[in-house]
Amino acid sequence: MNARQTALARKQLERRLAPLRELDLMTPPRGWMKAIREALGMSTRQLAARMGAAPSRISAIEKAEVSGATTIKTLREAAAAMNCTFVYAFVPAKPxxxxxxxxxxxxxxxxxxxxxxxxxxxxxxxxxxxxxxxxxxxxxxxxxxxxxxxxxxx
Structure with a gap:
């Protein structure tokens, strides 16, 4: 990619990232997965069935999310099982x-x-x-x- 193309790509990426920089998203203390699951009124057993996993696995995933020890793949699967879209992004603090x-x-x-x-x-x-x-x-x-x-x- 030449310098002009790189600058254009950076400008397009910045246009998409700018609104995210304005968001004040604070992760729920017990994690997004547990917050959404509970807001939907879904038990760990019910989510486990939707994910094809053991109920104990759901608690482990929720704890791993909070500690940062889970995988993107696992979070994506949990989100899909709750009819959610998993979003992952690096949002630069500045332009x-x-x-x-x-x-x-x-x-x-x-x-x-x-x-x-x-x-x-x-x-x-x-x-x-x-x-x-x-x-x-x-x-x-x-x-x-x-x-x-x-x-x-x-």
């Missing part, structure tokens, strides 16, 4: 372009710190305004290049 810009600024800051240190050792220190202008130029150059390079640790 994707902002995450990239912040990462580029971080890397540019590291590069500029090394450059400034070297220049000072050689008694050729740059003015703060020149350093800031170069930092902005570096950020723009990094963002114009492949985003993969932003995540390399130097």
């Amino acid at each position: 994707l372009d902002l995450i990239l810009r912040e990462r580029a600024a971080e890397k540019a800051g590291q590069d500029m710190a090394r450059l400034d240190h070297t220049m000072q050792l050689e008694n050729q220190a740059l003015l703060r305004s020149d350093l800031e202008e170069e930092r902005r130029r570096l950020v723009d150059a990094m963002l114009a290049d492949s985003p993969r390079r932003l995540w390399e640790d130097d």
Whole structure:
């Protein structure tokens, strides 16, 4: 994928993710599975029958969901048995372009710190305004290049 296609894909993904970022979803203390099952008035035995599992398995799945030890496949099966759609997503805390810009600024800051240190050792220190202008130029150059390079640790 070229840079233009990547930017377009990121923009389309951001359009789909933005509404999710606005949601204030708090997981029920005893997990989604148990909350939905109880709201439907379904017993563990009834859900077990719908899933083709032993009733003790339902309690184990519900506990595993709360502890984070269950699988997506299991949660998807439980959701289907309760006539629900299982939703799984990574929702960035900030817009994707902002995450990239912040990462580029971080890397540019590291590069500029090394450059400034070297220049000072050689008694050729740059003015703060020149350093800031170069930092902005570096950020723009990094963002114009492949985003993969932003995540390399130097």
